Amino acid sequence: CLDALTCASVEAALARLIADGVEAYEPFNLLLIDARRAVVVDNHDGAVVTELSEGLSVLTNLAVNDPRCPRLASAHAGFSRLLRPLEDGASAADIIHGLADVLGDHGGSADPSGNDPFARVCVHAGPYGTRSSSIILAARDGSARFLHADDAPCRAAFREIDTGFAA
Template sequence: MCTLTLAWQTFLDAPVVVAANRDERRDRPSEPPGRIESNPGVVAPRDAQAGGTWIGYNDAGVFVGITNRPAEGTTAERSRGLLVADALREPDATAAARLVERSVDTHGYDGFNLVVADRNAAFLFEWDGHLRVTQLDPGVHVVVNSGAALGGGGAVTDSFVVPDGDARADRAAGQAENARAVRTALTPEPGEGATEWLDRAATVLADHEFGVCIHGNGYGTRSSSLIRLGDESTYRFAPGPPCETAYEAVQTDEGQV
């Protein structure tokens, strides 16, 4: 399970703020975040096996992040990480959203939940053979493999897929419970800014009581990202499970980002 928490248009000092854990097989190679493209400039880690990425942003302030999603009958013709890389080349979130829609029509992908956001718009795409698109309201949204706990708009809503009657159902229900707990814990506090919220988010992502920092046999939380996009962009990255790995500022050829 991956966990992607987006605080969108929640803080005056940063319209796009993200705290995310990546869960993956321990033997899947990856490269730490850096400036991977220059036109537009893209900052992201890299999946060294398939060549794409799972999270990142560009110099126009467009954020893109993805989690896996259980799906039957989809055709994995193309890596989902390449879709993220494609979307990060777009000039704004709306253009990136249209690209995702076109790409799903053109290529075969395994199931995914994908978030695209900039200062003006934010979208959640859920693909399991059928594409559902939700335009997000300002607020805190938590996306996991089985769906999303959506906040904002004066209410909270859920979008989860829980199969009936087997181990997958228990796993999906647990993910949904974890996502709701993270959303509640990361409700912004009065007077809180983006940096302070990210500090709290780092603690939540590392706390095993929330079930989003995973240690399994050959699989688990491989890294964690704290991203703040606004007048100033910052990226802190932990190259291991956040319960035992410190976050460090990402450096690029152009300096700290």
């Protein structure tokens, strides 16, 4: 599965995944992006490939943009607030700061009672919870930045990771 990350395109990565077989792995969601295409591969029930359109998509433990996920509504509201600054040309630093705030949020819950910890973006529920978080900024020129928090994003800072990939 990690071999897919060495591929130069989404098409090549998908071919590698299908050839290797996804059934050998525990359930996963894998986001694959190149300059022309973005997809999520879900192996919960065979290899399901979901094409992503331009705009906001939210990926949690369920399928991408899955309306059954209580975290989706909470996350979608927070991320939607960032669309206007993004469209208005906000700096990458401002966008990263805004994304980090949303990813580490415990307050914005889609649950009307506010009691469901799984309806928050950053989850802390006994042995279950948010273990890490990533931000990917993809520019129209094909360049990209990858930032990762190696713990719950409310506790860990996002650090830029040099992927070695260029546009």
